[in-house]
Amino acid sequence: MNFNQLRDKFSSFDLSSRLIVAFACIPLLLLVPYLGFMPMVILWTLIWFHMLSELSSMISLKDQTRDAFLFGGLVYYVVLSSLLFYTTWSVSLALVCWIMYPLSIWLLISFSKSKNFFVLWSYINYVTLPVLFLLLIYQSQGPLAMMIILITIWALDTLSYFTGVSMGRHPIAPRLSAKKTIEGTIGGIIGASFVFIGLLQLLNFPSIAVQPFLFALLLTFSAFTGDLLESFLKRQFKIKDSGVVLKGHGGMLDRFDSLLFFVFSWFILLLS
DSSP: OOHHHHHHHHHTTTHHHHHHHHHHHHHHHHHGGGGOHHHHHHHHHHHHHHHHHHHHHHTTOOHHHHHHHHHHHHHHHHHHHHHHHHSTTHHHHHHHHHHHHHHHHHHHHHTTTOOOHHHHHHHHHHHHHHHHHHHHHHHHHOHHHHHHHHHHHHHHHHHHHHHHHHHOOSEEETTTEEEEEHHHHHHHHHHHHHHHHHHHHHTTOOOOSSOHHHHHHHHHHHHHHHHHHHHHHHHHTTOSOSOSSBTTTBSHHHHHHHHHHHHHHHTHHHHO
16 A cells, blocks of 8 residues: 555544544543542543433434433433442442343344333443443542553554554454454554553553453453444444544544443453
8 A cells, every 4th residue: 555545544534633532532531530539420420421312312212212211321320320339238239230231232232223121221231331330440449540441442442543544454344344454453452452561560550460461452352342332233223423522533432432341341350
């Protein structure tokens, strides 16, 4: 591939808009964890609700059904977060939620277009449980954990993007996402794993109970599957982006889809 072809491929992805949004949002996401627990709760609750709202539009909920979905999701979020953060049996409940999450994902994949109560509840769990896991991780491991999680996710997205655009030849899941390639995926996962290991050392993060590089591969592969799941849902409902709130990035769910599964896998550390 010559230079002109490479330049044309990068320009087709609206790179300038992506960079503007990234430079505006990244400092906010990295700063808020140092302001305390309540600012973190406020920020991630706003992000969570926007993702839930995008989901309600994606799955074509209308009028009273959409209102009930959003209101029910909000009540569920408030009650579950209160139980997780302010009760003596929060660890047991967190374990139940962690086990429940794969079941919700299975229901969501198997019956994605159903408006059955349990399927809609699975859609709510899809975005709710990882956000609560993230806040529990913050509460237990502090701002450094947030920095490592966010930077690793951004490294994965960025390295997958640039490796895929510059070297990608073989689609990894053409029925779900025509732009994702084997080369981009491998480059992103391996590169982000090294970033993860580097951050652990640089930030002097407390040692983890499993082999760091294997854990990094698990985390980054989980993030990739989270991205792939959202691609599956968008293909099911024939939409390009989950929303338009972030120019060049699509919606809030488009931006944080990888983080949902990444946080689910990271949560193993708290349960072990």
